[in-house]
Amino acid sequence: MSNRPIYLDCHATTPVDERVLAAMLPYFTEKFGNPASINHVYGWEAEAAVKKTREILAAAINATPEEIVFTSGATEANNLAVKGIAEAYFQKGQHIITVATEHKAVLDPCEYLKSLGFEITILPVQKDGLIDLNQLETACRPETILVSVMTANNEIGVLQPLADIGKICRDRNIIFHTDAAQAIGKIPLDVQAMNIDLMSLTAHKVYGPKGIGALYVRRRNPRVQLAPQQHGGGHERGMRSGTLYTPQIVGFGKAVEIALAEQATETARLTQLRESLWLQLSQLEGLHLNGHPTQRLAGNLNISVAGVDGAALSLGLQPIMAVSSGSACSSAVTAPSYVLTALGNSEQLAYASVRFGIGRFNTAAEIDIVTKHAIATIQSLRKQKTLV
Numbered sequence: 001m002s003n004r005p006i007y008l009d010c011h012a013t014t015p016v017d018e019r020v021l022a023a024m025l026p027y028f029t030e031k032f033g034n035p036a037s038i039n040h041v042y043g044w045e046a047e048a049a050v051k052k053t054r055e056i057l058a059a060a061i062n063a064t065p066e067e068i069v070f071t072s073g074a075t076e077a078n079n080l081a082v083k084g085i086a087e088a089y090f091q092k093g094q095h096i097i098t099v100a101t102e103h104k105a106v107l108d109p110c111e112y113l114k115s116l117g118f119e120i121t122i123l124p125v126q127k128d129g130l131i132d133l134n135q136l137e138t139a140c141r142p143e144t145i146l147v148s149v150m151t152a153n154n155e156i157g158v159l160q161p162l163a164d165i166g167k168i169c170r171d172r173n174i175i176f177h178t179d180a181a182q183a184i185g186k187i188p189l190d191v192q193a194m195n196i197d198l199m200s201l202t203a204h205k206v207y208g209p210k211g212i213g214a215l216y217v218r219r220r221n222p223r224v225q226l227a228p229q230q231h232g233g234g235h236e237r238g239m240r241s242g243t244l245y246t247p248q249i250v251g252f253g254k255a256v257e258i259a260l261a262e263q264a265t266e267t268a269r270l271t272q273l274r275e276s277l278w279l280q281l282s283q284l285e286g287l288h289l290n291g292h293p294t295q296r297l298a299g300n301l302n303i304s305v306a307g308v309d310g311a312a313l314s315l316g317l318q319p320i321m322a323v324s325s326g327s328a329c330s331s332a333v334t335a336p337s338y339v340l341t342a343l344g345n346s347e348q349l350a351y352a353s354v355r356f357g358i359g360r361f362n363t364a365a366e367i368d369i370v371t372k373h374a375i376a377t378i379q380s381l382r383k384q385k386t387l388v
């Protein structure tokens with residue numbers, strides 16, 4: 001594996017931590033029971049394992065275990081939140097507010113609701129990627145039923161001011177949903193202090209397995225109603241039917257437990273690696289930092305490079321590092337990233353961009369190799385351009 005490029009795409013996904021895998025393994029084989037089986041030990045031990053993860057997730061965000069609904073990931077959690085609220089509250093109002101830089105798993109359900117007659121306000125972001133709270137206040141109406149603003153952006157790592165947004169929503173009796181797929185385990189989260197009513201989570205960005213996530217749904221002060229989007233055996237208090245995937249759930253719990261225990265030291269370490277990368281890269285002229293310089297995830301650096309072709313840059317970096325570039329999150333799409341254009345970047349700058357996602361298993365030596373290669377690639381592309 002040593003001749004493979006250095007993995008620096010931790011916003012796309014992360015490897016499963018060995019400790020997480022070890023915790024999961026028994027639940028594939030000897031402890032294979034269905035947590036819904038109430039008549040025997042196979043079911044009880046699976047149910048106990050699921051309960052433990054519920055407790056870990058609840059503690060991680062200051063919720064209660066009954067407020068955690070397991071899903072297949074954050075895409076499903078976002079769909080359940082947005083469509084589930086629209087369906088449960090449409091008689092109260094049919095207006096929803098979200099943001100231009102949200103993940104497609106929020107924007108597309110909103111687009112779908114628009115086709116059903118809902119009105120959607122999509123707030124712009126400022127140059128640093130943060131929303132303007134005054135604009136949010138102005139957008140709120142008596143018929144607004146939901147505000148959905150992500151915790152941490154998957155391309156530029158920007159952290160939105162959740163507590164301020166939560167207060168604005170609570171004062172107006174509007175439900176507040178946040179997509180915390182990139183944030184769980186990485187920054188402190190508190191659904192009480194931040195007045196969050198719904199929060200989407202996923203395991204695979206935090207060294208847990210893919211295909212498992214959760215939606216936090218507030219049960220008290222106020223109780224949030226949610227219309228299920230998947231019907232069946234009535235699992236998860238009727239909000240999401242389907243046999244629970246015990247091994248993945250166990251892995252999710254273990255992953256979050258480890259991330260919380262290591263959060264402070266890991267944040268400091270990643271910040272240092274990111275700062276050293278940016279400090280060296282920014283010696284070059286014409287490099288733009290995308291997103292707020294400090295109000296961002298520790299492992300995220302997103303840059304645009306003036307004077308180079310986006311595709312050539314991507315090709316030049318590929319042998320040495322696995323990073324995302326151009327349209328980071330929908331690489332099948334050849335349009336420039338809508339997140340980067342929302343910040344006011346030109347199409348050229350949005351194309352010629354690199355998202356570094358530094359994670360748990362990256363070392364200072366790797367960052368050194370990456371820095372040197374990125375600088376050499378950019379210099380060589382610029383030189384070629386002036387020769388043409």
Ligand SMILES: Cc1ncc(COP(=O)(O)O)c(C=O)c1O
Pocket residue numbers: 011012072073074075076103105150152153154179181182201202203211212213
């Ligand atoms: C911000 C954000 N929301 C939602 C998702 C989707 O999560 P999942 O892959 O668990 O469906 C992702 C990951 O791609 C993400 O980065």
Ligand code: FES
Pocket residue numbers: 011012154155328329330
């Ligand atoms: S990081 Fe989630 S889709 Fe790109």
